[in-house]
Amino acid sequence: MNAKTAAPLTIGKVARLAEVGIETIRFYEREGLIPDPPRSESGYRHYGEDSVARIRFIKKAKALGFSLAEIGELLSLRAKPSGSCANVQAKAHEKIAEIDQKIEALQSMRTSLQGLVVECRGTGPRSECPILNTLDAKETSCT
Amino acid sequence: MNAKTAAPLTIGKVARLAEVGIETIRFYEREGLIPDPPRSESGYRHYGEDSVARIRFIKKAKALGFSLAEIGELLSLRAKPSGSCANVQAKAHEKIAEIDQKIEALQSMRTSLQGLVVECRGTGPRSECPILNTLDAKETSCT
DNA sequence: CTTGACTCTGTAGTATGGTACAGGGTGTAG
DNA sequence: CTACACCCTGTACCATACTACAGAGTCAAG
Numbered sequence: 001m002n003a004k005t006a007a008p009l010t011i012g013k014v015a016r017l018a019e020v021g022i023e024t025i026r027f028y029e030r031e032g033l034i035p036d037p038p039r040s041e042s043g044y045r046h047y048g049e050d051s052v053a054r055i056r057f058i059k060k061a062k063a064l065g066f067s068l069a070e071i072g073e074l075l076s077l078r079a080k081p082s083g084s085c086a087n088v089q090a091k092a093h094e095k096i097a098e099i100d101q102k103i104e105a106l107q108s109m110r111t112s113l114q115g116l117v118v119e120c121r122g123t124g125p126r127s128e129c130p131i132l133n134t135l136d137a138k139e140t141s142c143t
Numbered sequence: 144m145n146a147k148t149a150a151p152l153t154i155g156k157v158a159r160l161a162e163v164g165i166e167t168i169r170f171y172e173r174e175g176l177i178p179d180p181p182r183s184e185s186g187y188r189h190y191g192e193d194s195v196a197r198i199r200f201i202k203k204a205k206a207l208g209f210s211l212a213e214i215g216e217l218l219s220l221r222a223k224p225s226g227s228c229a230n231v232q233a234k235a236h237e238k239i240a241e242i243d244q245k246i247e248a249l250q251s252m253r254t255s256l257q258g259l260v261v262e263c264r265g266t267g268p269r270s271e272c273p274i275l276n277t278l279d280a281k282e283t284s285c286t
Numbered sequence: 287c288t289t290g291a292c293t294c295t296g297t298a299g300t301a302t303g304g305t306a307c308a309g310g311g312t313g314t315a316g
Numbered sequence: 317c318t319a320c321a322c323c324c325t326g327t328a329c330c331a332t333a334c335t336a337c338a339g340a341g342t343c344a345a346g
Contacts, residue, residue: 295340
């Protein structure tokens, strides 16, 4: 009926697919970022495809300045099997706001760098490049 | 002529203005992220206004997932007093590409969360929310 | 039925980015 | 001239996020 039992997704395979170390996966499990997977009789972890996606998500979110604790919050938004919907919505809106702030900050940085490139190309010496100036504008309270 | 000598910007004032700890400033100095400031006769550090901007920039870039080493590279783009313009341009383009990747990843995350919110509001149970799916699409190789 | 690649648990070590003293000098207000 | 807030150097410690063993069991191929 199904050909799934043929190749169980062991920790090593997941690690290769998600491009992280095996130890990292076990670490995320200990930290509660990924659920304890079912085990074979001999104690081997067996994962589903979704685990790879989840680990890749963690990796990506980390590169965007989210801490593992924050990533845990992000993941918990979907982990709940319905219920407490209003709470989830509030959290989601919070996270969206955080993301918007990050995007704005990055766009501001991008504009500065682009300006630097243009200035550099055109005139020769750029004593007062705008890279810092643009970003000086009042804290955006990104934790 | 000038009223600047009245209130020299000491490390404590810079820390308050940039909203970081005093120790953090000295740490950044040791790491070469901010230049060694001139000293008073008694050895007190005296900063210019630009130092505050620089520290705030570091803080912001850190929240966006850049390491101190990467921030150093970003800052070095403007630190150079002209010369090696082509090199600076190449680096700047590199950094712009990195920033674009981060922005895209964040926008993808934002879309997923927004989708979650909408789904949550409309129908009741969202067993297969798209938060992970959207982000699963092939690595963007953000280090 | 052995060999080699894989897995397990548990503990210890590392890199990054700070943070917190200790022990001492500075500076100015009362 | 002393009190108190501030600064100095140096070292030690901390949290986060891994990373690397050690010592032992598992499993598929030859």
